[in-house]
Amino acid sequence: MPQKVAVLGTGKIGEALLSGMIRGGWAPSDLLVTARRQERAAQLRERYGVEAVSNAEAAKSADTLILTVKPQDMGALLTELAPHVPADRLVISGAAGIPTAYFEERLAAGTPVVRVMTNTPALVDEAMSVISAGTHATAGHLAHAEEIFGTVGKTLRVPETQQDAATALSGSGPAYFFFLVEAMTDAGILLGLPRDKAHDLIVQAAIGAAVMLRDSGEHPVKLRENVTSPAGTTINAIRELENHGVRAAMISALEAARDRSRELATGNG
Numbered sequence: 412m413p414q415k416v417a418v419l420g421t422g423k424i425g426e427a428l429l430s431g432m433i434r435g436g437w438a439p440s441d442l443l444v445t446a447r448r449q450e451r452a453a454q455l456r457e458r459y460g461v462e463a464v465s466n467a468e469a470a471k472s473a474d475t476l477i478l479t480v481k482p483q484d485m486g487a488l489l490t491e492l493a494p495h496v497p498a499d500r501l502v503i504s505g506a507a508g509i510p511t512a513y514f515e516e517r518l519a520a521g522t523p524v525v526r527v528m529t530n531t532p533a534l535v536d537e538a539m540s541v542i543s544a545g546t547h548a549t550a551g552h553l554a555h556a557e558e559i560f561g562t563v564g565k566t567l568r569v570p571e572t573q574q575d576a577a578t579a580l581s582g583s584g585p586a587y588f589f590f591l592v593e594a595m596t597d598a599g600i601l602l603g604l605p606r607d608k609a610h611d612l613i614v615q616a617a618i619g620a621a622v623m624l625r626d627s628g629e630h631p632v633k634l635r636e637n638v639t640s641p642a643g644t645t646i647n648a649i650r651e652l653e654n655h656g657v658r659a660a661m662i663s664a665l666e667a668a669r670d671r672s673r674e675l676a677t678g679n680g
């Protein structure tokens with residue numbers, strides 16, 4: 412019999428995963444969703460042909476529960492779920508910060524828990540989903556999580572001690588690139604380009620650079636040096652980036668994101 416998978420708290424990440432699983436060949440009849448609002452449940456039913464049920468029903472009838480609520484909502488969800496989750500269910504958390512121990516303490520003894528930090532490129536099947544096992548999760552549970560998250564992009568296993576760092580780099584990572592594109596588009600406006608053209612130029616530069624980073628086999632320093640001609644334009648821009656401490660700012664920014672992930676560990680916000 413096929414495994415039934417339920418997505419609990421189907422917001423942006425939950426829906427991205429749900430749609431990826433269906434694109435990846437999961438039958439909607441093997442999937443369940445839960446949502447806080449009735450209108451949202453109806454929307455998900457209509458869009459994906461999946462059944463929307465209560466959290467308690469999902470816990471009873473699905474083999475795998477994927478919890479995609481905000482970290483601050485996880486405590487309340489677990490209080491609601493705990494009496495209904497048999498210890499043979501696989502519980503996958505998609506929440507930032509919250510350790511597997513948090514779930515293990517609140518669910519039946521021995522419940523396998525897997526922690527996953529994905530990112531929004533799941534919407535275009537280019538996610539990176541970083542996966543760690545809790546105390547009772549087996550190789551089979553990790554493989555099942557990889558099968559699910561593999562429908563929306565790449566997966567990487569790390570020890571749970573690296574999850575807060577992975578959240579800072581990868582979970583939040585797309586936002587930094589969007590922020591850079593926004594800033595570079597503004598620069599284009601300053602230089603007199605129409606916004607739509609500036610946008611297209613920067614987005615294509617980003618795509619080209621991303622494909623080179625992935626496929627060329629070259630170190631990023633070498634790729635940057637190849638663009639940087641003696642007495643040319645690029646080195647003048649690089650000097651300004653260094654003068655403004657952009658490298659140090661990136662390091663501090665990611666450290667702040669890592670620290671926030673650690674703070675979220677309590678689920679109290």
Ligand SMILES: NC(=O)C1=CN([C@@H]2O[C@H](COP(=O)(O)OP(=O)(O)OC[C@H]3O[C@@H](n4cnc5c(N)ncnc54)[C@H](O)[C@@H]3O)[C@@H](O)[C@H]2O)C=CC1
Pocket residue numbers: 419420421422423424425445446447448466479480481482484487488505506507528529530531582583
């Ligand atoms: N947005 C992002 O880029 C990423 C988010 N995450 C994590 O994914 C999780 C979800 O984030 P988003 O999808 O952005 O948030 P979201 O707010 O879009 O989705 C969360 C959903 O959970 C629902 N919900 C809350 N409590 C519920 C309950 N008791 N029963 C049923 N539904 C309930 C909310 O109504 C909402 O629709 C968070 O824990 C976040 O840390 C992970 C990676 C990236």
Ligand SMILES: O=C(O)[C@@H]1CCC=N1
Pocket residue numbers: 507578582583
């Ligand atoms: O900002 C956040 O807390 C979530 C987790 C990673 C990306 N977005």
